[in-house]
Amino acid sequence: MNLLPSNSSLFIGATANLILKGKAAILGCGYDGTTSFRPGTRRGPDGLRGVSDAGIETYSPAQDRDLEEIQFTDLGNLDLPCGAPEPVIEDLYQATREILAKDAIPAIIGGEHSISPGPILAAFEKYPDLAVVQFDAHADLREEWNGNRNSHACAMRRVLDFLSQDRLLQVGIRSGTREEFAEMKKGTRLVAANASSFAAAMKSKQLRGAPLYLTFDLDLFDPSLVSGTGTPEPGGISWQTFEELRDVLEGENIIGFDIVELAPTLDPSENSSVVAAKLMRELLLTLPTR
Ligand SMILES: [Mn+2]
Numbered sequence: 001m002n003l004l005p006s007n008s009s010l011f012i013g014a015t016a017n018l019i020l021k022g023k024a025a026i027l028g029c030g031y032d033g034t035t036s037f038r039p040g041t042r043r044g045p046d047g048l049r050g051v052s053d054a055g056i057e058t059y060s061p062a063q064d065r066d067l068e069e070i071q072f073t074d075l076g077n078l079d080l081p082c083g084a085p086e087p088v089i090e091d092l093y094q095a096t097r098e099i100l101a102k103d104a105i106p107a108i109i110g111g112e113h114s115i116s117p118g119p120i121l122a123a124f125e126k127y128p129d130l131a132v133v134q135f136d137a138h139a140d141l142r143e144e145w146n147g148n149r150n151s152h153a154c155a156m157r158r159v160l161d162f163l164s165q166d167r168l169l170q171v172g173i174r175s176g177t178r179e180e181f182a183e184m185k186k187g188t189r190l191v192a193a194n195a196s197s198f199a200a201a202m203k204s205k206q207l208r209g210a211p212l213y214l215t216f217d218l219d220l221f222d223p224s225l226v227s228g229t230g231t232p233e234p235g236g237i238s239w240q241t242f243e244e245l246r247d248v249l250e251g252e253n254i255i256g257f258d259i260v261e262l263a264p265t266l267d268p269s270e271n272s273s274v275v276a277a278k279l280m281r282e283l284l285l286t287l288p289t290r
Pocket of ligand 1 (some may be wrong): 113217
């Protein structure tokens, strides 16, 4: 994979540049070329890493686990082509394939949501029974947006080009068109952002124990918590609710995840970056092979 020369800090507790079998590999993909409202996610990977050293602890009280007790690597950032999303998605697909080929767990930092179909396709090729859980404010099911089929507003539509609809759960969605909501409800993919609904959906869709890819759009959270994101949407979840949702994932077979849509410059307080860094910590500590 084509990485930028390293000029930023690593995520707290990470080792550099060595993909370890069975362990997580963090990779930044700061693409924001299709943003329709407020740009800035190109700074997402370094914004998340930048606050991780001073802004959060390595220890998670919620899980009673510590990043210092696990091994994972931070590969830095992909060197991305400018402009259209397709070459970026292709590069990230190839990079994710390399990580998965070493039996490691991709932990992608966006970038806008348009990048996610790349790593999800790579995961699907390795795990044909893959299931995807999208945590997001927006349905992202448009066929095209502003003339682009690979816009951030189309991310899950592109995933459904290859993934069966009963292998997708969409958690916390509170914005979209009437047609998008009708489709999600018909497919019983729409899951309210609380632990009991999420646990029930995991069970009824028979996703327990399946290889899981998680895609976390930070606008899942309420804008009062994460204002540094491209398309904020009122009515989002609290950190406490995230911890309850995470509990449902305890012991599950998570084979990869991404955290997307952090736009650090839109939140000079850096609160949003701290939430993203803490989310990264909690997910790393949830992985089955930690
Ligand atoms: Mn999204």
